[in-house]
Amino acid sequence: xxxxxxxxxxxxxxxxxxxxxxxxxxxxxxxxxxxxxxxxxxxxxxxxxxxxxxxxxxxxxxxxxxxxxxxxxxxxxxxxxxxxxxxxxxxxxxxxxxxxxxxxxxxxxxxxxxxxxxxxxxxxxxxxxxxxxxxxxxxxxxxxxxxxxxxxxxxxxxxxxxxxxxxxxxxxxxxxxxxxxxxxxxxxxxxxxxxxxxxxxxxxxxxxxxxxxxxxxxxxxxxxxxxxxxxxxxxxxxxxxxxxxxxxxxxxxxxxxxxxxxxxxxxxxxxxxxxxxxxxxxxxx
Amino acid sequence: xxxxxxxxxxxxxxxxxxxxxxxxxxxxxxxxxxxxxxxxxxxxxxxxxxxxxxxxxxxxxxxxxxxxxxxxxxxxxxxxxxxxxxxxxxxxxxxxxxxxxxxxxxxxxxxxxxxxxxxxxxxxxxxxxxx
Numbered sequence: 001x002x003x004x005x006x007x008x009x010x011x012x013x014x015x016x017x018x019x020x021x022x023x024x025x026x027x028x029x030x031x032x033x034x035x036x037x038x039x040x041x042x043x044x045x046x047x048x049x050x051x052x053x054x055x056x057x058x059x060x061x062x063x064x065x066x067x068x069x070x071x072x073x074x075x076x077x078x079x080x081x082x083x084x085x086x087x088x089x090x091x092x093x094x095x096x097x098x099x100x101x102x103x104x105x106x107x108x109x110x111x112x113x114x115x116x117x118x119x120x121x122x123x124x125x126x127x128x129x130x131x132x133x134x135x136x137x138x139x140x141x142x143x144x145x146x147x148x149x150x151x152x153x154x155x156x157x158x159x160x161x162x163x164x165x166x167x168x169x170x171x172x173x174x175x176x177x178x179x180x181x182x183x184x185x186x187x188x189x190x191x192x193x194x195x196x197x198x199x200x201x202x203x204x205x206x207x208x209x210x211x212x213x214x215x216x217x218x219x220x221x222x223x224x225x226x227x228x229x230x231x232x233x234x235x236x237x238x239x240x241x242x243x244x245x246x247x248x249x250x251x252x253x254x255x256x257x258x259x260x261x262x263x264x265x266x267x268x269x270x271x272x273x274x275x276x277x278x279x280x281x282x283x284x285x
Numbered sequence: 286x287x288x289x290x291x292x293x294x295x296x297x298x299x300x301x302x303x304x305x306x307x308x309x310x311x312x313x314x315x316x317x318x319x320x321x322x323x324x325x326x327x328x329x330x331x332x333x334x335x336x337x338x339x340x341x342x343x344x345x346x347x348x349x350x351x352x353x354x355x356x357x358x359x360x361x362x363x364x365x366x367x368x369x370x371x372x373x374x375x376x377x378x379x380x381x382x383x384x385x386x387x388x389x390x391x392x393x394x395x396x397x398x399x400x401x402x403x404x405x406x407x408x409x410x411x412x413x414x415x416x
Contacts, residue, residue, distance in 0.1 A: 093400070094401070096400065131400070131401055144291070145290070145291040145292070145400055146291055147291055147294065151400055174295075174298065175295070175298030175299065175301070175302070176298060177301070182286075183286075183288065184286040184287065184288055184289055185288075185289055185297060186288065186294070187291045187294050189288045190288040
């Protein structure tokens with residue numbers, strides 16, 4: 001499996017001269033399976049550039065963690081949606097009362113967007129029952145609800161070459177007096193347990209978090225503690241706060257001294273991980 | 286042990302902040318969490334207690350009606366919540382283990398139905414009531 005990051009920012013795209021090193025696009029990661037199939041994790045603004053980079057794709061699967069705007073705002077700019085020969089499958093959580101199609105249509109319809117979901121030229125299939133395990137071409141997937149406001153899932157992708165957990169918006173420490181606690185009572189644990197690569201929310205520093213408890217995001221410290229509990233091979237801190245520029249993020253990640261033994265990097269647009277090689281291969285495109 | 290569903294994790298976290306005894310049970314009635322006020326009621330610390338089957342924790346509480354008559358199985362609030370999938374409220378007497386005292390309580394129990402209609406268990410709140 002080859003994993004490439006196309007958007008690593010949380011909440012709001014932040015293009016500009018102070019975010020060029022980490023990138024300003026919101027959540028999107030592309031997973032190319034060993035057989036060449038494409039699975040896209042979230043459709044933040046980063047998915048637009050991903051779409052422009054693609055050649056002809058027979059099938060694309062887009063796994064949405066939830067429908068907050070920073071995770072779907074790029075969807076209408078994803079080239080395969082406008083290719084009438086492409087099978088596009090969108091997977092995402094329904095709400096208790098509204099299905100995935102009407103929820104997505106709230107964004108992909110006037111006045112917020114000129115093209116309605118039903119008018120997209122591709123061969124579109126929506127899947128709204130994503131809890132549990134399911135198979136995609138070339139990769140096994142598991143989805144489970146995680147702690148974040150509104151219906152939100154995380155994903156675990158597994159293939160013979162490796163495993164990846166994707167929890168871009170996740171607040172497992174919410175309400176816990178001591179974190180981490182027992183694994184059985186930790187949101188997201190089963191998804192992340194023992195994976196080769198964990199992409200995990202690390203939006204806030206401790207001071208910021210104190211004023212934003214319950215907003216659904218983690219501190220870097222909580223992300224590292226979660227990764228340690230889950231025994232992951234590498235943690236990539238993801239979903240950077242839009243107020244954190246490159247210099248801030250350099251200092252933010254430099255403060256981690258590695259004492260918990262969890263290999264950590266701060267996600268940057270263009271980062272690539274190839275699972276199944278040892279040690280994990282890293283390219284920067 | 287397998288990870289609990291996130292809805293149950295959030296129920297536990299809320300219960301851990303509240304000041305009345307609260308039990309959380311899974312779909313079989315097994316007691317999977319109780320908060321600090323409930324620890325006082327049954328004289329057991331959650332952190333030091335294995336999961337308790339329905340019969341085991343019922344035996345600790347010895348629930349009866351206010352008249353002292355044994356409560357039929359199907360009238361127990363948590364059993365109603367689990368088996369009939371409906372909220373239930375009842376006035377009971379239960380035993381406080383540390384003292385052996387019979388306490389009047391009002392019990393509210395409700396099923397926990399998660400996303401996509403998943404049946405996850407039930408919660409019982411024990412309101413202490415004037416005798």
